[in-house]
Amino acid sequence: MTALRPPRHRPDPRAVWWWTLQWLVFAAVLAVVAGALWVLLDPWWPAAAGGALTALVLVAAVVAPRAQYRFQRWEVTDQAVYTRKGWLWHTWRVAPMSRVQTVDTEQGPLQRAFGLANVKVTTASAQGAVMIEALDHGLAAELADKLTAITHATPGDAT
Amino acid sequence: MTSWQTLSRRSLGVTAVKSAGIAAPAGVVVARVASGLDWPVEGVVAACAAAAVLVVAGALVLDVLWLRATRWRLTGERLELRSGILHRKHRSVPRERIRSVDLKADPVLRLFGLAAVKVGTGEHASGEHDELTLDPLARQDAEKLRRTLLSLAGGQPPEGSLAELDWAWLRYAPLTVWTVAGGALVAGAAYKPLDALGLNPVKNGLADALWEWITERPWQAVPLLLGLNVLVGLVGAVAVFAEYWGRYRLEREPGRLRLTRGLLTTRSLTLAERRLRGVELVEGLLLRLGGGARVKAVATGLRKKDDEDVDDVSALTPPMPRELAVEVAERICGAPLPALRPRPAAARARRLRRAPAEIAVVAAVAAALDLLWLPSWIWLVAALDVPFSLGYALAEYRALAHGLGERHLVTRYGVAARRTVALDRDGVIGWTVTQSPFQRRLGLITVTATTAAGAGHYDVVDVGAEEGLELAARAVPGLLGPFLTTR
Known part of the structure; x- marks a missing residue:
């Protein structure tokens, strides 16, 4: 039976904590909203719903990052960039080197705290860039340099 | 010079x-x-x-x-x-x-x-x-x-005509939603200028008189108004077709397609074949029932810019008989289009299972409206939704098909407008494969070819997992292949 094999590399293990922190920030925002509902509204049930949602997000904060870490992978060969992500809705993406237009690294404020970075590989399609998420930022810079070198060496007009 | x-x-x-x-x-x-x-x-x-x-x-x-x-x-x-x-x-x-x-x-x-x-x-x-x-x-x-x-030798005839207007195609002109919207559309458009000239129909009592007439004799007035509406729509659709597609001609010149059209305002447009990544056969619901289709170009750099220029180069043909449209599409592609394969039965099952959920939503909305203020006939609408949802699910499944030609990847989809896209295999600049939890249970995947042209990506939705991966691997050799395993 034909199937897609997993890409070779995992994200940096610190990614789990980065994702967890994102969920916790989300939970905190929900908790504040639920609190505000409790204070401002007379009926009790909007606040209770907010509280329940907060509890759900807290559970997700424990489960989701670990599941995501187990599924998320990436790989770069001389011919293509290959990624796999999403723990419920799976997504695999392949972009050939000959069609790569730009290679960038990105780092959000939370990621900087964990020393992580993303590598963004852009092609001419409206489908959006292929993202290699949550690498050690030194490794990300190295990988971006390597990708740029490979794309320069690969002939192709990128469209 | x-x-x-x-x-x-x-x-x-x-x-x-x-x-x-x-x-x-x-x-x-x-x-x-x-x-x-x-x-x-x-x-x-x-x-x-x-x-x-x-x-x-x-x-x-x-x-x-x-x-x-x-x-x-x-x-x-x-x-x-x-x-x-x-x-x-x-x-x-x-x-x-x-x-x-x-x-x-x-x-x-x-x-x-x-x-x-x-x-x-x-x-x-x-x-x-x-x-x-x-x-x-x-x-x-x-x-x-x-x-x-365009460095064409003086006077040398073009390489060949791909299509030329046949006024018999005028019969496809009314087969759009605009015909049904017809008179209402014209009335809406005419309101502003009439108002500017001091002839506001609402203010001068014409609208009131009309409303009175409708409520007094609904059995005569409503069919008459509907008929008038469609008549205006028909005339409008035919007029627009004639002006837009009159003198239509599509020719191939070395390295490009030349499109000339327009009855009163004439236009001559060129599309470099270097930018062409495939063609699309579009069959609107009414047009499809009438046996017609249009051909559109899938090309790079055709996205609308922010100017008044509305010349749509991508519309390569007017609505024409379907067989002819296929022939034109194949001649533009320079290769025959492959026979299409249907999706596995699981794809139909997925759509039929989704229908009850939609029906439940409609029923819930009906219940809420019934509680609030609307009379109970709202339930009739909800009841009619049952055959509609199921019928739509089946139609959606029947529209889905895919195939691989010697030079093109073909995917067909859509109910309101059935689109058959033939994408040049050389124009594929990447693959995206997705699988939702529901698809995983049914052994289905969605394979998306990304491209620089047209919509930017073309999807083969709900194809069998193995078939979809093999389709992608064969369409662009060496791209997805290295990442496949046989278990």
């Missing part, structure tokens, strides 16, 4: 006619104001005439200045244009980058034997210097310039 040249002086005639067209309403406005002032009749006529003469004279003076300020020349390397009365501009396009030379002539320009020439490089990303317009040139000069710029 290396010396600086002027635009055609006959442009002045065009300006005179067009400004006279603007002057007429100006005269009417003056007349309305003057009649309020209790002037003698001669005075009103004189004022109108003066206003009209002023408008025309002003336009002519501006045009003379414009013509005197504008010069263009074609050298061995570049096409150059100097223009601007106060703000001088010098634009220059290297000849080897010119990809399209489009001609356009509205009825007035045609009356004077003129045409506007738009020269494009097809590189929309490069910014402002990507096109240049010579408006107007004498018709034969415009045609000569087109041939020179």
Whole structure:
């Protein structure tokens, strides 16, 4: 039976904590909203719903990052960039080197705290860039340099 | 042709006619104001005439200045244009980058034997210097310039006609939703101008009278109004088809397609084959029931820019008989389109299972409306939704198909408009494979080919997991293949 094999590399293990922190920030925002509902509204049930949602997000904060870490992978060969992500809705993406237009690294404020970075590989399609998420930022810079070198060496007009 | 040249002086005639067209309403406005002032009749006529003469004279003076300020020349390397009365501009396009030379002539320009020439490089990303317009040139000069710029040998006939208008296709013209919307659309569009002329139908009681008539004799009034609506729609659709597609012709020239069309306003458009990544067969619901289809180009750099230019180069044919549309599509592609394969039964099961969820939502909305204020007949709507949802699910499944030709990946989808996209396999610049938890249980995946052209990505939704991966691997050898395993 034909199937897609997993890409070779995992994200940096610190990614789990980065994702967890994102969920916790989300939970905190929900908790504040639920609190505000409790204070401002007379009926009790909007606040209770907010509280329940907060509890759900807290559970997700424990489960989701670990599941995501187990599924998320990436790989770069001389011919293509290959990624796999999403723990419920799976997504695999392949972009050939000959069609790569730009290679960038990105780092959000939370990621900087964990020393992580993303590598963004852009092609001419409206489908959006292929993202290699949550690498050690030194490794990300190295990988971006390597990708740029490979794309320069690969002939192709990128469209 | 290396010396600086002027635009055609006959442009002045065009300006005179067009400004006279603007002057007429100006005269009417003056007349309305003057009649309020209790002037003698001669005075009103004189004022109108003066206003009209002023408008025309002003336009002519501006045009003379414009013509005197504008010069263009074609050298061995570049096409150059100097223009601007106060703000001088010098634009220059290297000849080897010119990809399209489009001609356009509205009825007035045609009356004077003129045409506007738009020269494009097809590189929309490069910014402002990507096109240049010579408006107007004498018709034969415009045609000569087109041939020179696109380096076609003088007088040599084009390589071959791909399609030419057959007025029998007019029967497909009414097969759009616009026909049904017809009269209501016209009434809506006419409201504003009528209001401006002081003939507001709501204020002067016409609408009230109409409403009274409808409520008094609904059995005569409603069918009559609906019939009138469709009649207006029919006439409108036929008129639009005739104006848009009259004199239609699609030809292949070396390295490009040339599209000429337009009954009153004639257009000649070019599409470089270098930018073509495939074709799309579009069958709107009504058009499909009538056995017709249209062909559209899947090409790079056709995205609408923010100007008034609405010339849609991607519409390659008018609605025409389906077999003919397929033939034209195959000739543009230069390869036969493959036979299409249906999706596995699981894809149908997935759609049928989704239908009850939709029905439940509609029922819930109906219940809420019933509780609030609407009468109980809302439940009839909810009941009608059951066969509709199931029918739609089946239609959606039947529309889905895919195939792999010698040069193209073909995917078909859509109920309201069934689209069959043949994407050049060389135009695929990546793959995205997705699988939702529901698809995982049914052994289905969605394979998406990404491309720089057209919609940017084309999906093969709910294909069998193994079949989909093999399709992608075979469509572009060496891209997805290295990442597949056989377990």
